Each structure stands twice: as structure tokens, then as C-alpha cells.
Amino acid sequence: MADPAEPQKTAENPEDVEEVEEEEEEEHGDTPAALTSQLMQNPQILADLQHRLGSMVGVSSGYIQSLPKSVKRRIKALKKWQFEAAKIEADFYKEVHELECKYASKYTPLYEKRKTVITGNVEPTDEECDWPSDDEKEDEQLSVKNPAEDMKNKANVEEKEKEDKDKKEGEDVKGIPHFWLTVFKNVDMLSEMVQEHDEPILQHLQDVQVKFSDTDSMGFTLEFYFDTNDFFTNTVLTKHYSMRSEPDEEDPFSFEGPEIVKCKGCEIDWKKGKNVTVKTIKKKQKHKGRGTTRTVTKTVQNDSFFNFFNPPQVPDDEEGDMDEDLEALLAADFEIGHFIRERIVPRAVLYFTGEALEQDDDFDEEGEEEGEGEEGEYDEEGDPDYNPTA
Secondary structure (H helix, E strand, O other): OOOOOOOOOOOOOHHHHHHHHHHHHHHHOOOHHHHHHHHHOOHHHHHHHHHHHHHOOOOOOOHHHHOOHHHHHHHHHHHHHHHHHHHHHHHHHHHHHHHHHHHHHHHHHHHHHHHHHHHOOOOOOOOOOOOOOHHHHHHHHHHHHOHHHHHHHHHHHHHHHHHHHHHHHOOOOOOOOOHHHHHHHHOHHHHOOOOHHHHHHHOOEEEEEEEEOOOOOOOEEEEEEEOOOOOEOOOEEEEEEEEEOOOOOOOHHHOOOOEEEEEEOOOOOEOOOOOOOEEEEEEEEEOOOOOOEEEEEEEEEOOOHHHHHOOOOOOOOOHHHOOHHHHHHHHHHHHHHHHHHHHHOOOHHHHHHOHHHHHHHHHHHHHHHHHHOOOOOOOOOOOOOOOOOO
16 A cells, blocks of 8 residues: 555556556565455456356255255155146146137227227217317316306307317328327337338238137237238238247246247238348459459348348257347247237227326336335345344
């Protein structure tokens, strides 16, 4: 440590640093504490230490192996019962799926009505539109606060609203324009997928549906219905997800309910020159010997929402042979498919208006507040090591 009375000198080159370290070694000697301090200041050693500690996570401490045979025998019984519990849990999820399929038929008429209104094929009745809006609530609050002023201007306001209504009713607006495109752009997970060149195509998206499978072990299919457009001839694009709903024979205790294990898209019949999932690039190549230059045209993949229908394939010999990049891509794809099934399709109008986004944010804030408690005031009840008698 430097003398407080003397100003510290800044090292101008690496040699100065080495000299200081040598002086410190001479001063403190090769004590264990000094050696440990020097080692812990070496970034390479720290990185290696972290890697070794990380590899030890989940490694047995040897306690179970040291138990008597009679205790180990009892543990085997507990594991067998745990496996039986996992099978019961799988049966539970199967019945949940059957119930889900049953109620899907009850949702279908409502979703069909939603589609007809969005596309403009049907105009909802006054009774069907009888639902309070935020604007009406604000008007009611103002009316309560200023009843005299409200009565005074009521006649003029009503007459003006009637004139505006007549004008608006004459406008050529069909259904709810760009409904699904707006939904996708409002959701961060999906908006990242939607590129600018995708938007003219997604403006033709009329409906998104979920079809459950009775035969494919709780699998499901996402169906995207498109109006006639200038980009492809398909009227429906599909994405099927296969699920595993039973404990894995090789690792039965990892079962935590049904999980997506693979997915399959569909072929898009693009019209000539309209495929937004690829782009053409030109590269100039120079011949090393002759020095001549030629231009090579190459087609490469382009970022697009419609790559969603061409997902990476899971190897037939299970997940063990997947590299990290492929595993990450599949995990993201499965998450998106699950989110569309569980959130987007059932609550589409709320994602269109943004109300569902506010609810999602509320849940996130609650989670953050719970986490902040760890760094805030001390919570005796939440501390597992707290001992009131100590």
C-alpha cells in the first residue's frame, strides 16, 4: 500500500506495473493470502475458476452415496412412487386436453363472428355493439361534474354529432382494416418478426385459428387465412406443433407437463418475383491469375415474418445432436407458437386495442416488486435462515 504522505504515480507502461508487483511480493512474501490475492486479480484464472464452478452445478456431493443400503432401498421406493405420480399427472393433462377440445367447439361461433366483422362481411347489430367504451365513461364523468353546462350545450352537441355520424357512415371503410397486422405489431415478440416488406401481405390476413388434434398427442395447428393477394396463391398457411404429453422414458422425472417437441410449416406458393423470404445479391469476383472481374448473382435468405412457416427441423435422433444455435431457434419458435395459441387467438381484440398489453405489463411490474424486496427492507418471515431464538 502506498504511503499516504506521498502522491501515487500512474504507471506509464506495463514494465512499471510489473516492478510494482515485484516490490509487493518482496514486501508481503509468498504467504498463502498474498498468492491468493494475486491469483484472484488474474482475469484468465478467474474465468477458468468460474467455468469449473459452473460445471460442478448439479454434481452430487456424495451424501446419497454414503447412505446405508437400507436407506438407499427406501429411496428407490420413493422414486418409483414419484414415477407413478408423473404418470398420473400425464393422465391429468390428457383430460385437460379433452376438455379443451370440447370447449373449442363453443368458442368457434364467437371466433367466426369476429372474422365476419373484421372482414366487413357482416355489420354487428346495435345490441351486439352494446358495450361501454372509455370515451363514453369520460363523457359520463364530465357530465356529472358539470350538469348545468352539459344541459346548456347538449342540443348543439347532439346536432353536430348527428352530422358527423352521417358523414362517417358514408365513408368507404370496410370491417376493421389491418386488424391482425396491428395485433402483430403491438406484440413485441411478433413485431420483431414483421419486416416492412411483410406489412402489405399481412394486410390481407383475415383470420388466425387454432385447431386441436385428437390423434397427435395433444398437438395443435395454427391456421392463417388470407384474402386474395398479389404475393402468393395460398388461401391458408399452416404451422403444426407436435407435443409430448408423457414422461420421457430416459428421464421420467423431468416431466412438467406437455411440451412442444417439433413443428412443421407449409410450402408457400409465391407468385413470380414476390417471394419476400429471399433476396438477390450481386458480388464481384476477381480472378487471381488473369485479373479479370465477373459479377455473380446469389439468392440468400431474407428476414421476414413468413420464415415462420419454414422452421428448422428437429433431428430424428432426438435433441442430443442439436447445436446451441438450432436449439435456441427451436425454443423461440415453440414460444411464439404457444403464445399465439394461448394469448393472441383468444384475446385478439384486446391486443388490437392494447388493453392486453397493459395487463401483461401489470404482471411484469408485480414480479419486479417481488424481486425488489430482496434488496429492500429485511423480511424476517421470508428469510429461511431466520432464527428468533438465536
